Amino acid sequence: MATINKNFTKLPGSYLFSTISKKVSEFEKANPNASIIRLGIGDVTKPLAPTVIDALHSAVDEMAHEDTFKGYAPDLGYTFLREKIAVSDYKDRGCDISADEIFVSDGAKCDCSNIQEIFGLDNTIGVCDPVYPVYVDSNVMAGRTGLYNSDSMRFDNVIYMPCNADNGFVPELPDKAPDLIYLCFPNNPTGAVITKDALQKWVDYAIKNNSVILYDSAYEAFISEENVPHSIYECEGARKCAIEFRSFSKTAGFTGLRLGYTVVPYDLVLDGASLHDLWARRHGTKYNGAPYIVQKAGEAVYSKQGRAEINEAISYYMANAKIILEGLEKAGYEVYGGVNAPYIWLKTPDNMTSWEFFDYLLEKANVVGTPGVGFGPEGEHYYRLTAFGNRENTIEAIDRIVAM
Numbered sequence: 001m002a003t004i005n006k007n008f009t010k011l012p013g014s015y016l017f018s019t020i021s022k023k024v025s026e027f028e029k030a031n032p033n034a035s036i037i038r039l040g041i042g043d044v045t046k047p048l049a050p051t052v053i054d055a056l057h058s059a060v061d062e063m064a065h066e067d068t069f070k071g072y073a074p075d076l077g078y079t080f081l082r083e084k085i086a087v088s089d090y091k092d093r094g095c096d097i098s099a100d101e102i103f104v105s106d107g108a109k110c111d112c113s114n115i116q117e118i119f120g121l122d123n124t125i126g127v128c129d130p131v132y133p134v135y136v137d138s139n140v141m142a143g144r145t146g147l148y149n150s151d152s153m154r155f156d157n158v159i160y161m162p163c164n165a166d167n168g169f170v171p172e173l174p175d176k177a178p179d180l181i182y183l184c185f186p187n188n189p190t191g192a193v194i195t196k197d198a199l200q201k202w203v204d205y206a207i208k209n210n211s212v213i214l215y216d217s218a219y220e221a222f223i224s225e226e227n228v229p230h231s232i233y234e235c236e237g238a239r240k241c242a243i244e245f246r247s248f249s250k251t252a253g254f255t256g257l258r259l260g261y262t263v264v265p266y267d268l269v270l271d272g273a274s275l276h277d278l279w280a281r282r283h284g285t286k287y288n289g290a291p292y293i294v295q296k297a298g299e300a301v302y303s304k305q306g307r308a309e310i311n312e313a314i315s316y317y318m319a320n321a322k323i324i325l326e327g328l329e330k331a332g333y334e335v336y337g338g339v340n341a342p343y344i345w346l347k348t349p350d351n352m353t354s355w356e357f358f359d360y361l362l363e364k365a366n367v368v369g370t371p372g373v374g375f376g377p378e379g380e381h382y383y384r385l386t387a388f389g390n391r392e393n394t395i396e397a398i399d400r401i402v403a404m
């Protein structure tokens with residue numbers, strides 16, 4: 001008799017964004033004339049850059065001719081893209097990463113949820129609280145956690161590392177070292193960043209404890225300040241203890257096109273086995289590569305013109321972030337993030353819970369954001385707004401919130 005993977009039943013029923021959309025559609029039904037502004041889900045709104053569109057068109061044309069047609073992509077991704085990544089994202093920043101250590105994929109979500117497959121089920125995991133839920137849920141599905149405790153809103157056998165205003169939303173090194181440490185900077189949902197010195201401490205800690213850091217830098221392109229590392233490989237020794245995930249989604253508007261990559265350095269060795277080899281084996285067995293046309297679009301992002309165009313889009317979003325940040329600050333809100341990340345993390349007023357503030361904002365301003373508690377119990381009394389809306393809506397949303 002077939003049975004199910006019972007680990008899936010440990011996951012609490014309703015997913016954050018489905019609860020939000022249910023609440024919003026109920027509100028819309030009751031208030032058909034309300035003009036709702038959504039600054040909730042972190043999806044981009046600007047179209048793809050013209051240089052990327054040109055690259056897509058010409059790659060599509062290549063697919064139409066026998067002599068230029070492409071079938072399956074190479075396992076790790078096309079060399080033309082991996083070499084650009086190695087030079088622009090790593091060598092130019094002083095990081096020693098070669099093209100052969102880069103695995104191209106269809107996005108960071110798949111990679112950061114699938115990477116746990118190459119580690120033993122007896123590994124403990126450490127995650128920030130609040131956290132991008134994918135890191136935890138993928139380990140729940142694999143059976144690496146205990147049950148969900150609805151009182152603590154946490155899974156058993158997971159090391160949660162609180163991130164709050166007191167520690168600047170950067171976790172402290174846990175007394176008991178997790179085997180696998182998930183870090184994400186610039187952070188979703190808090191918009192916080194880590195300094196290079198602080199990240200170096202994590203690298204030293206991981207090396208000392210034989211832990212592996214799974215470093216998600218999906219938002220590195222939004223960093224505007226000095227002394228904020230774009231990659232964990234800027235830290236000494238990181239090649240021996242860290243895997244890094246990157247995405248073209250927010251950097252270049254590829255949320256619908258799908259492209260990302262993972263770096264697994266050759267120096268990462270556990271139990272005498274190369275993690276690079278294990279991930280290559282997993283990748284080759286379960287994945288058949290990002291489409292040629294999408295990898296060509298990715299390559300265009302690294303051209304001079306492509307770079308200028310995507311920087312323009314990033315500046316546009318970060319100008320939205322500034323409008324949100326300054327508007328809320330002026331209105332007396334306690335706000336974080338929004339300087340090196342497209343997320344603004346605000347403290348709810350009058351000690352409202354995150355969901356109370358969600359309802360209040362929807363009701364009074366017809367604005368939708370994301371309740372902080374949806375990312376973990378430390379997110380209670382916080383609320384996330386994103387800078388990915390268009391300018392007009394962003395200004396209007398802040399005007400309405402300020403006028404509440």
Ligand SMILES: Cc1ncc(COP(=O)(O)O)c(C=O)c1O
Pocket residue numbers: 042106107108109110112132184188216218246247248249255259260
């Ligand atoms: C922290 C973080 N990592 C990864 C992803 C997923 O990126 P992708 O679209 O490449 O799957 C997101 C998307 O919101 C994210 O916020």
